[in-house]
Amino acid sequence: MLPPERLARQARELLADAVRVAHWAREAGLSPEQDAARAAGELGMSTAELRENWSRARLAGLLEIDGEDGAVSAGWRLRAWERDDTAALRGWVALFDAWCLARPAPPDADPSLVTDVVAAMPQLLSVMRLSEGPVTAAGLIDLMRRRVAELRAERPDGAGPDTPAPEPVEPPEAEDRATTAERVRLLGWALDALSSVGALTLHARGDRPARARLTDLGSWAMWTKLEQICVAAQSPAGNIEQSAVAMLRGCANLTPGPARAEYRAWLAVRPTAPAVDELLAAAKGEDALIRGLAFQALRVVGAPASEAVRAVVDDPVLRPYALLWLADHEGGDPRETAESSLGVLNRQEATWLWVDTASAAQEHGAERLLLDHLDTAPQPNVAELVDEIRICGHPRTVQVLLALAAVHPDQTVAKRVRRAAFQVHSGGA
Template sequence: PDPDGPGGPGGADPLPELLGWALEGLASVGALVMRGPGPGTEAQLTPLGNWAVWVKLEQICVAAQSPAGNIELSAEAMLRGCADLTPGPARAEYRAWLAARPTRGALDELLDAARGDDALVRGLAFEALRAVGAAAEPAVRAVADEPGLRPYALLWLAEHEGRDPEQAAEVLTREEATWLWVDTAAAVADHGESRLLVRHLDSAVQGTVPGLLEEVRAVGHPRTVQVLVALAAAHPDPALAKAMRRAAFQVHTGGV
């Protein structure tokens, strides 16, 4: 480097010029005001500037609260890392991960993860979007027409608009509720225990296993066969297990 160039022993210090440029930029957007002429000029934060500093400090503090260490991971890896956490610690991880990156990019990452094959990640992605709050609404509304995300998006929007979580399911059509049931069953089959999969039958809107099987066959979820096979293997009732295997075979072969 040139010893007489900027920053060298014989050159001018570039810091004052850079600092002046930064202060002028902040002043131009109303974040601070400059008081006094010449070298004695002072910069004072405006209410907007104080708010911006407060937000940045809050983001730094939130980002520091990531005991599970997921903050630098991709959205999908972060969600998988939170899968075994209870809701409180999981929300803390979501908030820390979100605070460490721009909102738009974080939303895109979470929704891309939700579009993947893992139903558990899909559900967790929308849990993380709940931690974003109102800023996520346009992005969630935009994906409500995607079949694989629609039930999750509609539930998210209903809760965001003030519906009780237990009543939010009323916004889903019967077909959407059945699709969501299969998707949740796929998550349980992949990551849960057999007894949980059997208990999941009780949450179906159809009320009876034969009614559920009829509608599950028609809903077109890509994991239907695997879910029915897993249910048949886990269910203690031989007659119902046989009906599930028959339904799985019919879906697999395109029969009725």
Template sequence: RLRAWNRDDSAVLRGWVALFDAWSLVHPSPEGIEATAVAEAVEAVPQVLSLLQLSAGPVPVPALLDLLGQRVAELHEERCEVPYGPREQPAPATTETSADLNALLLDWALEGLAAVGALTLGAGNATLTPLGNWAVWVKLEQICVAAQSPAGNIEQPAADMLLGCARLTPGPARAEYRAWLAARPVGSAVTELLAVARGEDALLRGLAFEALRVVGAPAEPVVRSVVTEAPLRPYALLWLAEYEGADPDDAQDVLSREEATWLWVDTAAAVADHGETGLLVRHLDSAVQGTVPALLDEVRAVGHPRTVQVLVALAAAHPDPALAKAVRRAAFQVHTGGA
């Protein structure tokens, strides 16, 4: 990430967000306070930040202390447990003691957030910096996006989410991808999508890269790193070409003839497994070779592991008996290793 800072402004922002998220580690918590109380304060801080963001200016510390106290009280109520049988109850903390503890924890939180540059402290008030305001806005936007998942795929693993989006039109599918991505850290989401792309299902491979298009810049280093993996190379090259500004209709020009043929077979495998027979026949028109004999020659040579299954399915689906026979012959030659 440090090496990328000189050429990628988004890498700088991602690096700072990691620091912002780790404010409670950057600034050690006060000594002598139970870890539970510290954890509750950390969990309550997003509400404090939201108030600062909505106020768009200095907020008096007493108002922030009142909000922190309310949120901590809500957390206590949410986590209460019904005791079974009689047991000795500890004496409840006094209001004054709770207020003193909350004030101490609020001071720690504000100092920690100031230490990472998210806010500035004045005489009895706190103000979000422009950077802090941006970070809170992004976090709120992620929550809102994650809530907009009409197909309900947010909690699904990547493979199930992609299958759930397979029959959606591009717009709703992208909305699902955004919601799914907003609900998890971008690094783990990208890793999970690429793990699916490395699997045997060609449909999921293509959909995984569609989801990675929604990720954008944070996915670029990882996508670039998989260019050396033969099954992913055509998808990664197309992704990078579009990311760097190429028109989607012209992005195919970055592929060699062999890479384009591999992609044609992989896409045909996805259609054969999940689509209709008519789609497989129409898929012939997308081949770069221009003629079926030329396509069959190059398909035989490309070495895709699904070549035989694709050719058998195409022969069964095509209405032209002569062409179907030629395709079956090609499938047999691949299967037996013939020329």
């Protein structure tokens, strides 16, 4: 596997034009779509190239767009793009995760078949990673057919525990020919979309792909995701000497008891005020998991952290966490709707917090937890949750919606959620 600096260089090359568009938008303070002719002319791109690279810039998380007036500002990844390899790699992974939005499915495609193909692709990519070589189109078609059959067998459809096991997967000739042909067409779309974001290379025979192979970036991304899933939780060593971010990251896989012990040890060797400031600085970063863990560590600090936590209540990223921390510390119920001196989370803040915690699960390979996380949503049903997620303003709204759609067992709901992700990404209502 290539070293991180070479992978980051490849990520920068793939997103070079998207970064140019992002810088233009940041300097202009507006979306290039608001003045496409001017933006395209100044950047030396066609209008179609401009729109594609603008889409990539947003999917890669390079920009922050104000939901009210559409004002554009640089995101953390864009500010750190040239000096921080992590920024470049995480930006590319965000684009990779949103491949089905980077190049949307054919408009005439059957939505249920699109859902099948999108849901099957992670396993196909994993097989490609493990094969360490090109996989033929015939092999991918067979893998997809089998994976779709498995997914459909796993979906709850009213079958009880005594329901007989599904019959073995029938050969492709037993399937409806039109459906098979459509799945093959959509597999071609998926491979083309993944190729367009730099995850794989396609080798064609005539006008049809004959085989596909992961790129270095694609192989690294799948290795990283497989490692996140397979790694065993271990208590990290040397946390006392680590920075707040490194300590919190080391505690990510610990259960609450051992994690609190790590927090106490880390805090014990530091003056309280600087330690609290370092934890809050870590919480302001882009990683939602680190944010949540930072406030768990601040609970161990207790009363000495109150003044510093109050000081960040007006920070839009930290506000929900800070209000809950303060309400918890002072013995109140943070979910009470009555007015208090602390204030409470309004519906939009509660929704933003739900998306932020969901993004932590999604970014760290625990997408399956999103189904359990639905039970904690402030809305009574998925339809209302999706409607309010779309307007909450969280920068990872699209990624969370895509992850939720990928794991939700009800395909009608999954379709609605995926459509919402596309609407958020495209700026639709």
